[in-house]
Amino acid sequence: MTEKKPNTKGPKTNKTNKPPMGIPNKPSSYKFNPMYIYGIVLVAILYINFIYGTSGKPVETNWREVKSTMLKNGDVDKINIVNKTEAEIYLKEGSYEKYKAKLNQGLSEPSKAGPHFTFNIGSIDVFESNLEKAQQELGESRVILTYENRTNYFTEIFSWIFPILILLLFYFWIFRRMSKGGGGAGNIFSVGKSQAKVFDKESRVSTTFKEVAGLAEAKEEIQEIVEFLKNPDRYTKLGGKIPKGALLVGPPGTGKTLLAKAVAGEADVPFFSMSGSDFVEMFVGVGASRVRDLFKQAKEKSPCIVFIDEIDAIGRARGRNPNMGSNDERENTLNQLLTEMDGFDTNSGVIILAATNRADILDRALMRAGRFDRQIHVELPDMIDRKEIFQVHLRPLKLGEDVNVDFLAKQTPGFSGADIANVCNESALIAARKMKEVVEKQDFLDAVDRIIGGLEKKNKIISVNEKATIAYHEAGHATVSWLLEHAHPLVKVTIVPRGKALGAAWYLPEERQITTREQLLDEICATLGGRAAEELIFKSVSSGAQNDLEKVTRTSFAMVSYFGMSEKIGKVSYYDSSGQSDYSFTKPYSEKTAEIIDAEVNLIINKEYERAKKILSTNAEGHKKLAELLLDREVIFTEDLEHVFGPRPWNKTKVESKTEKVTEQDDKGNDTVA
Numbered sequence: 001m002t003e004k005k006p007n008t009k010g011p012k013t014n015k016t017n018k019p020p021m022g023i024p025n026k027p028s029s030y031k032f033n034p035m036y037i038y039g040i041v042l043v044a045i046l047y048i049n050f051i052y053g054t055s056g057k058p059v060e061t062n063w064r065e066v067k068s069t070m071l072k073n074g075d076v077d078k079i080n081i082v083n084k085t086e087a088e089i090y091l092k093e094g095s096y097e098k099y100k101a102k103l104n105q106g107l108s109e110p111s112k113a114g115p116h117f118t119f120n121i122g123s124i125d126v127f128e129s130n131l132e133k134a135q136q137e138l139g140e141s142r143v144i145l146t147y148e149n150r151t152n153y154f155t156e157i158f159s160w161i162f163p164i165l166i167l168l169l170f171y172f173w174i175f176r177r178m179s180k181g182g183g184g185a186g187n188i189f190s191v192g193k194s195q196a197k198v199f200d201k202e203s204r205v206s207t208t209f210k211e212v213a214g215l216a217e218a219k220e221e222i223q224e225i226v227e228f229l230k231n232p233d234r235y236t237k238l239g240g241k242i243p244k245g246a247l248l249v250g251p252p253g254t255g256k257t258l259l260a261k262a263v264a265g266e267a268d269v270p271f272f273s274m275s276g277s278d279f280v281e282m283f284v285g286v287g288a289s290r291v292r293d294l295f296k297q298a299k300e301k302s303p304c305i306v307f308i309d310e311i312d313a314i315g316r317a318r319g320r321n322p323n324m325g326s327n328d329e330r331e332n333t334l335n336q337l338l339t340e341m342d343g344f345d346t347n348s349g350v351i352i353l354a355a356t357n358r359a360d361i362l363d364r365a366l367m368r369a370g371r372f373d374r375q376i377h378v379e380l381p382d383m384i385d386r387k388e389i390f391q392v393h394l395r396p397l398k399l400g401e402d403v404n405v406d407f408l409a410k411q412t413p414g415f416s417g418a419d420i421a422n423v424c425n426e427s428a429l430i431a432a433r434k435m436k437e438v439v440e441k442q443d444f445l446d447a448v449d450r451i452i453g454g455l456e457k458k459n460k461i462i463s464v465n466e467k468a469t470i471a472y473h474e475a476g477h478a479t480v481s482w483l484l485e486h487a488h489p490l491v492k493v494t495i496v497p498r499g500k501a502l503g504a505a506w507y508l509p510e511e512r513q514i515t516t517r518e519q520l521l522d523e524i525c526a527t528l529g530g531r532a533a534e535e536l537i538f539k540s541v542s543s544g545a546q547n548d549l550e551k552v553t554r555t556s557f558a559m560v561s562y563f564g565m566s567e568k569i570g571k572v573s574y575y576d577s578s579g580q581s582d583y584s585f586t587k588p589y590s591e592k593t594a595e596i597i598d599a600e601v602n603l604i605i606n607k608e609y610e611r612a613k614k615i616l617s618t619n620a621e622g623h624k625k626l627a628e629l630l631l632d633r634e635v636i637f638t639e640d641l642e643h644v645f646g647p648r649p650w651n652k653t654k655v656e657s658k659t660e661k662v663t664e665q666d667d668k669g670n671d672t673v674a
Contacts, residue, residue: 038169045158058088058118059103063127066119067134071143075099078144079131080115084124088115197273198297207261213392214385214417215255218378222246222259225351226266229303242303243373244341245352247311249359250378253418256355259378260307263353270304272297276313279333287314287333295340295350302349311354317363334363341371360577380416383409389417393424400440408444413509423447452506453498462502467631469534470495470503473544475626476533477505479619480612481526482641482648486519488526489648493626494635502544517565524552525608525615532612533623552608556601561589566600569593619645 066089070076075095080088091099096112103116121127128145135142209219228235228242235242248256264271272294279287298304314333341352354372356362366372381389387409394405412420426447431439462470474493481487488507495503531545559565562575574588587594616623622644629636 058115061089061117061119063119063121063130066117067130070117071134072138073098076143078114078146081121081124081127081145081147082150084147085120085122087119087121087127089117089119090114091116198270198301207258207265209262209266211392212255212258212262213388214381215259215378216385218248218259218376219262221374221376222248222263222353223266225305225353226263229267229269229305229351232303242349243351244370245354245372246374246376247359247367247372248353248355248376248378250357251380251416252357253416254378254380255417256357256378257309258417260309260353260355263305264307267305270298270301272304272306274308276308276310276315279314280330287329288336291333291336291340298350303351304349305351305353307353307355309355311366312356312358312361315354315356315362315366317361318365334366338363338365338371380414381420383413386412386415386420389420390424393421397424397428398438400438402441403439403444404441407441411445411508412448419451422451426450449498453501453504462497466502467495468627469538469542469544471630472533472537472623472627473530473542474503474505475623475630476529476531476612476616477526478529478626478636478641479623479645480529480532480615481505481507482645483615483619484522484526486516486522488523490638490641492635492637493630495630496634517559517563520555520559520565521604521608524555524604525612527552528605528609528612529616532609532616536613536616536620537627552605553601556604557597559604560597560600566597568596568600 066076070089070091073095075091075098076089077092078090080090082088091114093112096103096116099116131143131145209223212219225243225246232242248259250256260273264273274294279290294306298306314330314337316330316334318331318334352372359367359375367375387405390405390408394403408423412423415423423444424447427439427443430446430450431443434443436443474495478490478493481490488509490505491508492506493504494506498504527548528545530548531541534541534545560569562573564571564573576588589597625644626636626641629640
């Protein structure tokens with residue numbers, strides 16, 4: 001191998017200052033932790049205490065041994081009383097060798113000069129009396145008795161400092177945990193600092209708009225903000241001003257945060273990213289302080305973009321706190337955010353992006369023009385968008401030849417981008433579990449079943465009578481929905497337990513923006529088909545229709561009190577779309593109106609229930625065939641219903657055959673037997 005000559009023009013670097021692909025990053029420089037100093041000092045203290053505390057230490061003994069051996073043999077030269085509690089024995093010079101075996105203990109032995117032995121005397125008066133008696137009995141020469149008050153300065157200082165040291169360590173540990181991430185320093189003095197992550201030219205995000213599938217309108221609006229920062233002269237020469245902020249609104253999983261990441265990847269300006277909960281802290285005033293510090297940093301690096309994810313954590317409407325009269329730290333944080341966005345001081349060049357799925361609860365002052373000038377709605381993807389999203393998430397998978405992206409997009413209505421990503425991942429796991437080399441079409445269908453209905457529980461013990469009840473219940477749903485014009489086309493019926501459900505009827509709903517009264521009534525009737533079947537066949541009802549009754553009650557109440565579809569109530573709606581009456585103690589209607597609403601809801605449900613019973617009675621033979629088929633095979637598909645009842649004359653879209661095994665479920669059509 002030949003060594004390349006060094007480049008005299010200097011090394012080439014990419015825009016992100018990252019090493020080329022395949023070359024690992026250099027390990028980051030070692031950062032010294034000050035806790036190491038504390039550990040070293042503690043070990044040194046313990047070592048010194050051990051060395052000086054054990055070296056030359058006298059050996060423990062007792063008064064009986066001193067009297068019967070040392071005094072009797074005349075080996076004691078001197079006894080020193082220390083602090084009136086402890087006696088130290090000094091041996092005569094010639095007697096040291098006699099006791100050398102006892103003195104040689106531990107790592108070292110007492111010096112020849114002494115003291116050699118020690119023991120606790122208890123009371124000094126008693127000890128003096130005992131010593132006097134012993135000397136008289138033994139008739140030995142008098143032993144020198146001395147007294148000494150001794151102070152261990154090391155022990156005194158350590159006993160005074162050690163508790164304070166423990167309290168200080170505990171104090172710093174507690175506040176280090178509470179202020180973790182506050183400005184990156186992790187101490188109490190930085191708790192009011194901004195916790196925003198900064199992405200600039202040196203540490204930019206790799207996500208771009210090309211990697212964001214679907215969301216064409218949202219991308220167009222948010223991309224204009226990026227273009228404004230890149231080429232402001234194009235807009236300012238016509239008299240335009242830079243927008244203050246844009247609010248991304250939409251259901252969970254639709255790609256709001258992903259759009260913000262794409263902005264960070266596309267923009268050539270610093271990008272500050274943080275969550276709304278990062279402003280909230282247990283200390284009073286910390287949220288407002290972090291807002292001030294965030295905008296201070298943003299002004300220093302303007303033009304720049306600030307992204308606040310889940311802004312509803314601090315942006316909830318003021319004055320709606322259920323804790324009456326309490327000082328709300330969240331409201332103080334919101335007030336500071338409102339002031340920074342459009343207060344007395346101007347923030348030229350700082351654009352605020354925020355994301356939430358609870359726009360209805362945000363404060364009106366936050367939503368006004370001049371703060372969040374634009375509200376970008378990120379809705380659930382349609383079929384074309386779902387196709388693009390599938391194409392993105394299918395790239396890393398090894399696909400079989402039978403996988404069709406158009407088919408997958410058609411069979412996943414109502415799925416968000418996150419749901420589609422989950423379907424692709426789950427299908428790969430299912431294929432791997434079956435030891436397959438590629439991910440096939442059936443794996444995707446099983447993944448949809450798994451995500452919607454839960455894991456199959458084939459080993460769940462169900463009695464024969466319960467299984468028959470479930471079969472006729474599900475067959476009732478299938479029969480009524482197949483024979484109604486506006487009901488969703490049924491795709492699959494199963495009595496295999498999944499999750500908490502003992503059986504399910506799955507539909508392929510139409511993608512529609514509005515729903516008529518006839519469509520709602522047909523859906524209510526189809527949902528009540530299971531309970532009606534139980535009453536007709538078994539002359540009794542079970543708890544299996546709980547989920548059905550909950551749905552029809554909710555739908556009927558919405559028809560009467562929200563959609564104005566009741567003649568007695570009239571063309572009024574009691575729905576609060578602003579969300580401003582969450583903590584209201586009064587209903588928006590009188591007690592008399594409430595009674596009328598209850599009566600109208602009962603009327604709608606009872607009427608559709610009798611309609612379902614009539615349909616089942618008229619088609620009792622077909623209903624029985626479906627139930628027996630379910631008991632035999634546990635799963636039936638669209639072609640089985642066509643074989644029994646014939647094709648639906650109202651079909652607007654062709655439903656896949658049994659070989660396709662389409663499995664789909666709608667919130668209004670899914671059935672649960674518990």
